[in-house]
Amino acid sequence: MPTDLSARMGDDLSRSHRGLLTERIARQLEHDIRAGEIQAGSKLPSERELAAQFGASRNVVREVLRRLEAQHLIEVAPGRGSFVREQSSVPARSYDALYRAERPTVRQLIEARISLEVEIIGLATERATDDQLAAMRQANDALLKADDVVDKAYADLDFHDAIAQASGNPVLRIMLSSISGMMFEMMLRSHSDPAIGEPGVPHHPEIFEAIEARDVERARRYMREHLTLGLRTYGKDLDLSVNVMARQHIETLLSQAKGRG
Incomplete structure (x- = not known):
């Protein structure tokens, strides 16, 4: 029983860490895109490269990319990668x-x-x-x-x-x-x-x-x-x-x- 409890506590901490890491990375990339530090039309690094850059798992990176896509900040082209959208196409800026x-x-x-x-x-x-x-x-x-x-x-x-x-x-x-x-x-x-x-x-x-x-x-x-x-x-x-x-x-x-x- 103690082993099971420890495992559940470990899972909770891991889930909390993943959620916070997702927030941090999404905030950073959103800021860089909106500030023009990542230019419209630019291709973002691959999932593997982003994971290495931010010290995160690829699952976390995928969640970040899904969020940026939902915000109309990037466009994901299957087989080609993720590209920053023109800011004028982002609803009402x-x-x-x-x-x-x-x-x-x-x-x-x-x-x-x-x-x-x-x-x-x-x-x-x-x-x-x-x-x-x-x-x-x-x-x-x-x-x-x-x-x-x-x-x-x-x-x-x-x-x-x-x-x-x-x-x-x-x-x-x-x-x-x-x-x-x-x-x-x-x-x-x-x-x-x-x-x-x-x-x-x-x-x-x-x-x-x-x-x-x-x-x-x-x-x-x-x-x-x-x-x-x-x-x-x-x-x-x-x-x-x-x-x-x-x-x-x-x-x-x-x-x-x-x-x-």
Whole structure:
């Protein structure tokens, strides 16, 4: 039995390490492409070469390439390789890229989220259908069950997106979606920081209960308190750019995962 437990713990650490490594490599290549450091039309190194360059497995590299392809940053030509697409062909140049060009800080992102998500949750509490409540419940359950920080961050993002969808306002949902990449990076840090479990602060279960009870005032108050927590717990990271904070934190998590391995 102890042997089986050790093996499972090893698998969890390995999965966590792979997820974080995927995030780091994808962020680096996305930055290089958007900044023009890898020119449009250029062929990326082969999977084997990228794996050697970043010290990753080829499975991790394949996941990175799938993500870049989904973002319309590269085009994969079977048998020929992966090529960087013309930036003009990337839909709207992506609001995410426009935000990052301004180097927004963690504090500024939290301020934006408070303004946006407190309004979103008020509408969602009034308008959510049974199916939309079920989607929120599913995301909340996935977050509570997740062991890996990357899985937790994705489930967290799904929860907030489900609330935005339930608002019934596509403009607000698109506005929130446009900052989802930076939100995800904040969530990676939040879900690996014990201070985020500060007692008395409403988290997803309490927020969902307020929505389910159709208590608009309580839902809005809980969302504000939930988001404001970051202003007390992020410390010196508050005034770092989101990009710098995310890069530093992913490197820290990778070092910790290696140390435990």
